[in-house]
Amino acid sequence: MMSWVVKKPGGGYRLFAKGASEIILDRCTFHVSSPDKLTRDALDPETKERLQREVILTFAAEAMRTMALAYRDFEQEVDWEALHKDMCNANGSAAFAVETELTLLGVCGIEDPLRPEVAPAITKCNAAGIDVRMVTGDNLDTAVAIASRCGILRPEHFEPDPSSISGRKPKPMRALEGKVFRKMVYKPAAVEGEPPVFDQAAFDEIWPYLRVMARSSPEDKMTLANGLNRSTIFADKERCAELKKNDNIIIFPDRQVVAMTGDGTNDAPALKRADVGFAMGISGTQIAKDACDIVLLDDNFASIVTAAKWGRNVYASICKFLQFQLTVNIVALTMAIIGAFVFQESPIAAVQMLWINLIMDSLASLALATEPPQDSLLDRPPVNRTASMISKQMWFNMIGQAVYQGSVCIWILFYGPEYFGVQEGSSYLEETGYPSEHHTILFNCFVLMTLVNEVNCRKLDGEFNVFSGMLQNPWFMSIVFGTLILQCLVTQFGGSFFKCHVGGLTQDEWAFCGTCAVIVLPWQQVVNFVAWFFGEKVHTGGASGEGGMLKFKTGAGNGSIGIRGHTSFHSASMEQHMSEAAKRYAHSRSASAKLN
Numbered sequence: 001m002m003s004w005v006v007k008k009p010g011g012g013y014r015l016f017a018k019g020a021s022e023i024i025l026d027r028c029t030f031h032v033s034s035p036d037k038l039t040r041d042a043l044d045p046e047t048k049e050r051l052q053r054e055v056i057l058t059f060a061a062e063a064m065r066t067m068a069l070a071y072r073d074f075e076q077e078v079d080w081e082a083l084h085k086d087m088c089n090a091n092g093s094a095a096f097a098v099e100t101e102l103t104l105l106g107v108c109g110i111e112d113p114l115r116p117e118v119a120p121a122i123t124k125c126n127a128a129g130i131d132v133r134m135v136t137g138d139n140l141d142t143a144v145a146i147a148s149r150c151g152i153l154r155p156e157h158f159e160p161d162p163s164s165i166s167g168r169k170p171k172p173m174r175a176l177e178g179k180v181f182r183k184m185v186y187k188p189a190a191v192e193g194e195p196p197v198f199d200q201a202a203f204d205e206i207w208p209y210l211r212v213m214a215r216s217s218p219e220d221k222m223t224l225a226n227g228l229n230r231s232t233i234f235a236d237k238e239r240c241a242e243l244k245k246n247d248n249i250i251i252f253p254d255r256q257v258v259a260m261t262g263d264g265t266n267d268a269p270a271l272k273r274a275d276v277g278f279a280m281g282i283s284g285t286q287i288a289k290d291a292c293d294i295v296l297l298d299d300n301f302a303s304i305v306t307a308a309k310w311g312r313n314v315y316a317s318i319c320k321f322l323q324f325q326l327t328v329n330i331v332a333l334t335m336a337i338i339g340a341f342v343f344q345e346s347p348i349a350a351v352q353m354l355w356i357n358l359i360m361d362s363l364a365s366l367a368l369a370t371e372p373p374q375d376s377l378l379d380r381p382p383v384n385r386t387a388s389m390i391s392k393q394m395w396f397n398m399i400g401q402a403v404y405q406g407s408v409c410i411w412i413l414f415y416g417p418e419y420f421g422v423q424e425g426s427s428y429l430e431e432t433g434y435p436s437e438h439h440t441i442l443f444n445c446f447v448l449m450t451l452v453n454e455v456n457c458r459k460l461d462g463e464f465n466v467f468s469g470m471l472q473n474p475w476f477m478s479i480v481f482g483t484l485i486l487q488c489l490v491t492q493f494g495g496s497f498f499k500c501h502v503g504g505l506t507q508d509e510w511a512f513c514g515t516c517a518v519i520v521l522p523w524q525q526v527v528n529f530v531a532w533f534f535g536e537k538v539h540t541g542g543a544s545g546e547g548g549m550l551k552f553k554t555g556a557g558n559g560s561i562g563i564r565g566h567t568s569f570h571s572a573s574m575e576q577h578m579s580e581a582a583k584r585y586a587h588s589r590s591a592s593a594k595l596n
Contacts (some may be wrong), residue, residue: 002090003099003561005080008289013074014096020139020215021056022108023090024068031104040103051107058107060141063149066109070102090179090416093166114150122151124305128312128378129252133211135221140214144175156248157211173209178216181206185223203227218266225273228256254384257302261296262288278304305378313373315383316460319451320368323363323394324457328450330402332356335409335446343426347413349435349499352443355490360447363479364454370475371458380461393462393531401456401520402528405449408516412442420509440501441509444491448517451483456520462528466521 001019017024025048038261059066083094125132134152136143145166147153153170161169176184185195185203206227233239234251243249260267260274263284268291271277279292280299289295296303332353339346341580346353371543390398417424417438425436458476459466470476492504505513 001099003096005074005098008073011075013077015072015102017072017099017102018067019068020090021066021068023055024070024102025051025104025107027095027100028068028070028100028102028104029088032106043104056139056218057141057165059107060139061145062109062111063142063145064109064111065138065142066107068107069105071105072098072102076100090215090488114146115300117300118150118331121302121305124375124378125308126151128305128308128380129382130308133213133224135213135216135224137216140177140212143212143214144170147175153211170212171209173206175214176206176210177214178220181210181213181216181220182223185227198223198227200227202457204231204233207231208233208243208244208246208251214355218262218270221260221262221267221270222273225258225260226269228258229273229275231256243315252382252384254386257382257385257416261304262292264288267291270280270566277533284545289546309373309375311376312377312380313371316377317369317371319389319391319394319460320371320457322389323397323460324364324368324454325403326390327398327401327453327457328356330398331405331409331446331450334406335381335400335442336417338410338413347439347442348413348446349439349443349497351497355498356447356450359486360450360483363483364457367454367473367476367479371469371473381519394460396458396462396527396534397460397524397530400530401453402523404520404523405446405453408449409442409446412438412445416441420512435496435499435501437501439499439503439506439510440491441513443500444487444505444510445513445516447487448484448513449520451480451487452517452520453524454480456524462531464524464525465526466524510587 001016001023003015003017005013005015015128017027023131028043028048030040031043033039048334053339078098080096080098082097084097084100085094087095087097089095089101122132123595132152134143134147136146138146144153144180153174157170157174158168159171161167184206185199187199187202189195189197203223204227207224213224232255234253234255240251240253243251257276258274258277259278260270261278261280262268262271263280265285266285267279268287271288271291271293275291276294278294278296279288281289281295281297282299284292284295294307296307335348336346339348348356416422420438420441421430422428422437422441425442427439428434428436455470456466458470490498491500494500496501
């Protein structure tokens, strides 16, 4: 509520007030009956009820934010700071006496249409296991209407209500006002005069169901962030099973990860308390930006989806490189151990190992880290915070490929001289002092198999088509073909410097190495089948239910997040990379209703 006083030309003062319709309406004792003559009549409870039902609820059902306008005349100057003995503000503090006994002028309905990208973005969040909740300063009915339009409240969250304008109402605890929420989760202190005590058990009874909180305060955001972070409801398996059976609410099997948005100075504590704090780059205060983790430059909700996609892409890129690196290390270590026991030396020379580690792995890390994010990343469920970065499928991939590549290398080591008609590598080195053709074949075959396996490592979940999206990454293509060319040059012309056979390899030897390398691709499908057969069936479709991993707190009414036309944003901290978000879409219209 906001009010100001002006001095009337004929003497006296007039106070003008505007604010939330239900708050202003509660403080009015008169209403204007004739706008032309500014005559007024008493505002009885029946008229207030009619205004609430026919005007305010009608606007709210159309997702409009309602605001009431009122005034009060004073014949002479009064104590403007005097407090009313009974009337209180929304936060519980005493109201100014001059802001009571007002005369109602009218009620306005203001609409900020949803941006076209909001509903699809929330659908993507739900598929990704990101559960979006709305925390707003709007009227409860307005908040419910907005949440319904953007997909935060879905048909299963409603029950029939013939008395409602829309014919339905949210189920219990799906939509609450801030003051109701506070009464439910706080209990009186044991010592009189002390602040209320937060009740975590009561909070855990509410938050799985809560979808919308209206008429909220910054303290409510703090309560939500604190309660969700401290919640251990996931450990109660019986309760989780009951929620899933009765209400189709899926609780993420670990501590909740909370993302909070805000733009005001009062939002800073909640942004700091949340696991991920998003501040508005356009409408946000500097204090909010300093307290957050990510600044959303365009205030657009769709940018949060982009941030989540890039965040998952960074995680996936790390897993891809780990999968590739560990496979190389397993094979190299195996060959070094076997060579040390059997021949008292490694068949792969130190300089060749340096080539593999410094060139192959360095270039591979760049190739796998530059994979652009795919929309399919949002179809996966969230990763458990206590889960290992190496999944079961990755273990199958690494061990399966290491078995094949190691077997080929061991076969070349022991049976290669006879098959290729060349002298055994160690004896050739002792007799001539030059690197052998035998060990050069082993080195070249190992590198080529590793290079082809780099293509397999682009996929983590046992996908059939390992080539999908490869052409969209020019860095990957350039690095793979560039590394192949360098390997050919090292093998054919590296000579003694790279411990390769002087003169390189023959066409038949190259054909053998290339064939072994190409077999890596179909072998990966065998590995995928074995992983599937032994129970590693990858879940590629996420569904958050109502109690998913990540809670994005959206404030449609107090500027906390841009899901409507007045704010927009862009992430710039956690994921490091963000695509340019859509241009702001803003439109507002107002409507008013006569009171008589």
